[in-house]
Amino acid sequence: MHKKFFVLVSLIVLLHFPFSSADGKVKKVKALGKYDFYHYYLYDELTDYLKDINQSYPQLTELKSLCKSQMGRDVWMLVINNPKTGKPENKPGIFLNQIHSSEVIASMSSVYTIWYLLENYGKKKDITKIVDNLVWYIIPRLDVDGAEAYLTGKPAGKDPNPEDNDKDFKFDEDPPEDIDGDGFIIQMRKKDPKGEMKISKEDPRMMTRKAPDETGGTYYKMYSEGIDNDGDGKINEDSFSTRFLSNRNYPGNWRPNIVQRGGGKYPMEESITRAEVDFAAGHPNIAIYVQHHCCGRVILRPPTTYSDKEFKNRSDLELYKVASARCLEHSGWGLATSVFDWNWPRGTPNRKPTQIYRDKKGKIRNAPQGMYPEEDNSEFGCSSCGWEDESQNDRGYFAWGSSIETMYELFGIFSLADEHWNPPDYNKDGRVTEKERLKWNDEEMEGKMFIDWHLFKHPTLGDVEIGGWRRRKVSPPEGELIQKECEMGNNYKIYLAGLAPQLKFGEAKVTDKKGGIYQVDITVENKGFLPTATEQAQKLNILEPVLLEVEPTDNVEILLGESKVKLGHIKGNSESKKITYMLRVKDSSQKAVLNATVRSQKAGRDSKKILIH
Ligand SMILES: [Zn+2]
Known part of the structure; x- marks a missing residue:
């Protein structure tokens, strides 16, 4: 039935993954x-996978196209919802997606989570609960065209807005090519006395820059693999695009290209992310948003364009810190930080007072007090007052127009981004050197990530050597490491889903006041960790307050209390509100019941039949 699916799998394996049966070395x-x-x-394959999942779990899934891509592909969204426990819009929503074309590990993370939730539904209690209580909106890949170009090394179709990189009035006419036909477009080096690079003394596979005043050695010019298609003397200078979406074109604190590359001409110029934001705007039930990225094994939170010191919503900040510390615990990753304080200045180890991190022994440091009582905070002083440290670097990393800023600032959604996968930083100094990558290649990846330099007769350059890393973007993992990485990300997502706000009725107390009069005390609780509205959502005043509605049977009269009561918003961690009614039972020969319903846009709904008499 799914023959095409498997044929496709093996073809991709042949093309892209040399650990497979193709070379007879299946481990x-x-x-x-x-x-x-x-x-x-x-x-x-992504499409076949999602269709197969949808057919295998028709009762729990719906496969939708969010929109068409620039090149006409469907941008798939899988909705996971159990209709037996309610309509999607009546449940807290968790929205997962992935944007950057080359961050293919981040896309696989969603692919894996889809399988994990469905496979374990009805088998594992915690998974059944988060599938039943929530609606999951999952877009494994937003930039479907860009990822395709990245993975295949070929144009993914006809680009409606090609770029003339070399300003010769021709578009995409000089792309790189796999000239030695090994399935990878890598690098070329050619001996040239005018070259600026030389072979490193540390490892002959590594190229290093020569000193500006250095002479008398063997020097090289470097090129990406390919030929000079347009005969202008330059190689590969006008290639097709391998990315169409940026995480800087969203409307939250947006700035144009001139301020930050990727901003674009105007916010939401990119149609796919515009469809994503439209979707979020049209689904006020979305309580949690996560955008997946690579790399660094980091949990990222707002703010993205200012420091924690200026973060006005202190209670939201505390929620972010607690949740992100726990996300580290569940993922096994090493750092949780605001985007603004992340990795800036570049190459600095991430040890700011605002950051939660895992130390070399694996202990989580700097989390809000009480979370890890054994923590020794002496190194940085009080963790929760970190933002008062005046030495904090004010000039952080500005990420204007990012997705999480948009989802939090505009819609008040509890929003995180993540960075899957850590390239091998063996000495844990915050930087991954070429030497460390080669060690990883040699010792952990069976030497398959780096293609050794080998001679090739180039049509115009003559004798060159071709070699280098098989994949760009700090070597995303391959083989079983892909699944391992997905598992780490999945573990924290499962935890995170459990934080969604969730309205539940507590015990209702009925007191007989004699003479047919009854007092009914109704308790409404928020069983989730997140509030029914974040501080930001409340400031924006974009969410309806929690609404309690009661309807008595005909033989009951409400003496005191409204049939509809606005309860405002309810904080998380089982904070509750109590509402008291006085009722008169007109005819005691019949059963008297008060039907109660409570609803909130982000915290779902619950109903209860309260037997009075
Ligand atoms: Zn990214």
């Missing part, structure tokens, strides 16, 4: 059930 069986998370999915 172990990779499939989880019928699926394989040991390789990256091209678009057709």
